[in-house]
Every structure is written in structure tokens, then in C-alpha cells.
């Protein structure tokens with residue numbers, strides 16, 4: 182029996198477009214002899230759609246037309262089997278359904294990478310690719326990640342964080358706290374976003390205030406860190422689960438500016454907007470960024486980073502593929518773990534290819550891991566057969 186894989190993408194997230202690119206790359210990689218792919222697109226408003234037109238990146242130029250040609254779907258559970266009802270286009274057409282065997286979430290950021298979608302899939306008992314609810318939620322929150330990594334003995338950069346209402350109510354006190362703790366230059370970033378959105382390097386009070394104002398329009402929590410000016414960035418992916426995890430080769434992303442920007446990550450550098458990627462079919466996204474693979478560094482440093490990546494993955498009980506990003510201060514050679522990307526752009530497929538694992542092999546392994554976890558979860562007792570209310 183061919184299994185139906187629902188690739189879920191888009192979503193109510195500022196990284197919506199990145200998700201579309203990553204998802205279409207993933208759909209192209211999945212072995213069609215073994216699996217039927219069902220695209221499930223969540224619009225910016227949160228409506229769910231399926232249909233063949235969602236498989237072509239160029240159709241996303243005109244969203245209104247695309248959605249008019251696609252089918253609205255309703256998630257449903259029928260005696261333990263999940264399916265999607267396709268909303269009839271008119272009252273004269275019948276309602277049809279598609280069964281879902283495995284979900285492959287490729288939503289970056291809010292409501293997709295942060296554990297909320299994973300929670301919905303858990304409730305529906307649909308096996309799903311990638312991290313579970315807790316590890317997704319932890320990795321999405323940069324402050325919680327730092328606290329837990331520190332508890333596991335992994336070095337992270339010192340930080341100061343606060344919620345937006347504290348900034349609105351006591352701006353001067355917050356500024357004074359920051360300046361007591363740190364000296365410029367600093368980095369200001371949102372507590373729970375990705376793709377460098379809202380990340381700013383600041384050198385003075387005016388820029389600091391502007392950067393914080395920008396972050397509170399995007400996120401409820403602000404994070405301030407010292408700015409590593411002589412920086413080397415290294416990323417390393419980890420694949421597996423807590424029973425068996427393997428590490429990829431390391432990459433060094435190259436930035437065109439002071440910090441690695443949204444454009445560096447998705448448009449190969451320069452000042453291009455994300456729209457530039459759309460012209461290249463499904464070949465844009467994180468895989469089109471400038472990078473050195475393998476990263477140039479000593480064998481000792483390479484082994485240390487791979488070890489830390491695996492330690493972090495297991496400490497947070499991650500599963501699937503996670504890209505772990507590090508910041509190295511080249512003045513001191515100190516390695517700081519920056520963040521874990523549980524739905525890394527392009528699923529970091531390009532970090533496995535040098536090890537002989539194709540993108541198709543990677544998707545196959547991710548699907549296997551999803552089924553394994555679902556079997557393990559279904560072995561747990563969740564209800565008793567006796568109805569004690571009978572008595």
C-alpha cells in the first residue's frame with residue numbers, strides 16, 4: 182500500500198515564503214515510487230488548502246488565483262485514522278476525503294516550528310516528521326534554549342532578556358540595566374523568530390532603542406547579547422533521535438554584511454528580496470546561500486563542534502533533522518551554541534550529500550523516524566478499557 186505523506190507548509194509565520202521554498206524542495210525529494218505526496222498549504226490567514234497547483238512554485242506569485250484553484254480542507258479523525266475532507270466547490274459536488282498516513286511539517290517559525298502544529302498532529306495521532314512538541318517549543322525559544330543548554334554544560338553567549346510590556350512600562354530602567362551589564366557593540370534579537378528577522382547590531386543608545394522597538398513589533402520577548410565582532414559562524418546538522426543520532430559535515434555560511442541576513446540565507450547574498458528565489462524554480466532557499474562546505478577549521482575544532490551539536494540534540498530530546506548553529510569568537514577561539522533550528526531551511530540536505538546521503542535518502546530516514554516514534558507513543562497506555570462510570 183502506498184503511504185500518503187502530507188507535506189504541511191506556509192502558515193501564520195513571518196517565514197511563510199521560506200517555508201514554501203523548503204516544502205517544494207522536500208516534495209521534489211520524496212520517493213514517489215513509495216509515497217503519495219499530498220501538499221497541505223496553510224495560508225497567511227491560517228486556512229488549509231490542498232491541490233496540484235500548490236506543487237508549482239511559480240503559482241505562488243498570484244496567491245488569490247492559486248487559492249481559487251485549490252481546495253479548502255478540514256482535518257478529521259475517523260476511528261483512529263486521520264484524513265482531510267475536501268470542501269466541495271459547490272453544493273452540487275460531493276465531499277471527498279484523503280487519508281493521511283504521515284505528516285511532514287515544513288513550516289518555519291510560529292505555529293509550525295514551535296510545537297503548536299506538532300501538538301495538533303499528536304492529538305490526531307498522525308505520525309509526523311521532526312521534533313516533538315516539547316523539543317520544538319524549547320528550540321523555538323532562544324532564552325529557554327540557553328537555560329537548558331547551560332544546564333547541560335554547553336556554552337552559550339551571556340544575555341539579557343525582557344518581555345515587551347516591561348519595555349513599554351519601564352524603558353529607562355531597562356536601558357540602564359542593559360548598560361550596567363554590557364558595553365557596546367550589542368546584538369538585539371527577537372526571543373523566538375528565525376531567518377534573521379528583527380536581528381540588529383547596535384553601537385549606541387539611539388540604535389539600541391530603535392532595535393528594541395522593532396523586536397517588540399515582532400515578538401513578545403527581546404534578547405540582548407554582546408556582539409562578537411571577529412565572528413566565524415559554523416553550522417552542523419544532526420539526524421536521528423535519542424537512540425541513535427549522526428552528525429553531518431560542518432558548513433560556514435558567508436555573510437555579505439555585519440550579520441548573516443535574510444538575503445544571505447535565501448538569496449545568495451546581496452540586497453535581493455526573497456522574490457528573487459521564485460524565478461529559480463524550487464532551487465532557491467537556504468541551499469542557494471553562500472557557504473563553505475566543509476567549513477575550514479582544524480580537525481580538533483570540527484570534532485568539538487560535531488560533539489556539541491550531538492550533545493545539544495540529545496539533551497533537548499530532538500528527533501528528525503536539526504541544524505545546530507554556532508558562533509565562534511575568533512579573538513578567543515571560544516565556541517558558543519547560538520541556536521537549534523528544528524525545521525532548518527532546506528532541511529539542511531546539502532550537509533548530508535558529502536556523506537553520500539541524498540536528499541531522497543534524508544526524507545526516507547525522516548519518515549522512518551516519524552513512524553518509529555509514533556509506534557513508541559502508541560505503546561503507552563492512554564486509556565483503560567473499563568468504563569468505571571458503569572458502576
Ligand SMILES: Nc1ncnc2c1ncn2[C@@H]1O[C@H](COP(=O)(O)OP(=O)(O)O)[C@@H](O)[C@H]1O
Pocket residue numbers: 338368370374375376377378380406407408409410412414436439440441442506508519520
Ligand atoms: N551575538 C552575536 N554576535 C555576532 N553576530 C550575531 C550574534 N547573534 C546573532 N548574530 C548574527 O545574526 C544572525 C542571526 O542570529 P540568530 O540568533 O541565529 O537568529 P535567527 O534565528 O534569526 O537565525 C546570525 O547568523 C549571526 O550572523
Ligand SMILES: [Mg+2]
Pocket residue numbers: 376377506520
Ligand atoms: Mg540563526
